[in-house]
Amino acid sequence: MSSAVTSSRLHVIPLDAQEALEEEILALKAREDATILAHYYQDGTIQELADFTGDSLSLARAASRVSTGTIVFCGVHFMAETAKMLNPDKRVLLPDLLAGCSLADSCPADKLAAYQESLRASGVRFQTVTYINSSAAVKALSDWIVTSGNAVEIIRRVPPDHEILFVPDRHLGSYLEEVTGRDMILWDGSCMVHEVFSVRDLLRLKKKLPQGLVIAHPECPANIREHADFVGGTEAMLRFVRELGPEPRDVMVATEANMLWQLQQTHPHHRYHPVPGITCACNLCPHMARNTLAKVRDCLRDGQPEIAWNPLFEKAREVVERSLLR
Numbered sequence: 001m002s003s004a005v006t007s008s009r010l011h012v013i014p015l016d017a018q019e020a021l022e023e024e025i026l027a028l029k030a031r032e033d034a035t036i037l038a039h040y041y042q043d044g045t046i047q048e049l050a051d052f053t054g055d056s057l058s059l060a061r062a063a064s065r066v067s068t069g070t071i072v073f074c075g076v077h078f079m080a081e082t083a084k085m086l087n088p089d090k091r092v093l094l095p096d097l098l099a100g101c102s103l104a105d106s107c108p109a110d111k112l113a114a115y116q117e118s119l120r121a122s123g124v125r126f127q128t129v130t131y132i133n134s135s136a137a138v139k140a141l142s143d144w145i146v147t148s149g150n151a152v153e154i155i156r157r158v159p160p161d162h163e164i165l166f167v168p169d170r171h172l173g174s175y176l177e178e179v180t181g182r183d184m185i186l187w188d189g190s191c192m193v194h195e196v197f198s199v200r201d202l203l204r205l206k207k208k209l210p211q212g213l214v215i216a217h218p219e220c221p222a223n224i225r226e227h228a229d230f231v232g233g234t235e236a237m238l239r240f241v242r243e244l245g246p247e248p249r250d251v252m253v254a255t256e257a258n259m260l261w262q263l264q265q266t267h268p269h270h271r272y273h274p275v276p277g278i279t280c281a282c283n284l285c286p287h288m289a290r291n292t293l294a295k296v297r298d299c300l301r302d303g304q305p306e307i308a309w310n311p312l313f314e315k316a317r318e319v320v321e322r323s324l325l326r
């Protein structure tokens with residue numbers, strides 16, 4: 001029996017079983033009037049089945065345009081929350097409710113509220129600019145929500161006589177300081193995947209591929225970004241690769257490893273090389289990896305886990321809409 005090895009190489013499903021599962025999902029999707037949205041960091045088998053794949057910004061925008069009664073959000077919890085706040089009347093299912101995010105967890109709402117209060121008590125005039133990788137409770141405490149795709153444009157909207165409190169990713173924050181020239185107060189959070197790329201291994205890879213190009217996500221620390229030919233979020237990476245032209249190139253990629261599947265699908269004539277991590281050579285997000293094809297099937301069949309409406313979504317939605325959808 002032949003096997004289908006998914007892009008993550010973690011879930012090896014016999015090919016006929018995978019095909020049966022995919023057919024089951026498509027039938028349930030039609031029965032439940034559902035749209036499947038999948039982040040670029042999902043396993044390739046899930047991205048392949050999705051109606052729409054994208055980064056956080058494009059998925060938030062896609063969620064606001066969905067016409068079906070149900071959204072299956074293949075991503076992590078804060079993303080599904082965002083889809084629910086933009087679609088209060090729709091059912092939003094997350095295949096695994098425990099699919100969290102180390103970056104979102106690094107900024108609990110109560111700690112942020114206390115810190116904002118201390119800044120106000122010290123007379124600091126500031127606006128809080130929050131990366132979309134944050135809980136709804138944190139979004140509700142924010143003035144702006146940004147993604148790696150729109151952060152520069154949003155930061156330009158903050159009045160120059162206000163300080164910027166940037167949460168929760170200190171690496172993305174320091175990158176934005178470089179790009180915009182604005183000093184910021186940076187929250188001390190980070191993504192467990194992007195923080196662990198190995199500079200030593202990257203330099204070794206560059207030596208092996210002297211004509212190659214390095215593309216890095218801005219959630220990577222400065223010591224990785226400084227060796228990159230291009231720094232940008234996942235949509236920007238796709239645009240960069242699209243513009244490389246027809247000549248095959250070696251592209252070293254410093255972001256979550258499933259992104260290589262999307263690059264391979266859309267621009268197959270280049271050769272992609274994952275930049276290794278210090279602790280794990282594969283650089284897969286363990287939270288994203290919680291979602292599997294079987295769980296996509298189960299959530300459609302059982303109608304759960306479902307993201308429940310929370311009253312604080314109202315305030316969070318206001319900030320998200322002002323920042324991302326207008």
Ligand code: SF4
Nearest residue numbers: 101102103191193285
């Ligand atoms: S890759 Fe990092 S930022 Fe993205 S969901 Fe995983 S832990 Fe969170």
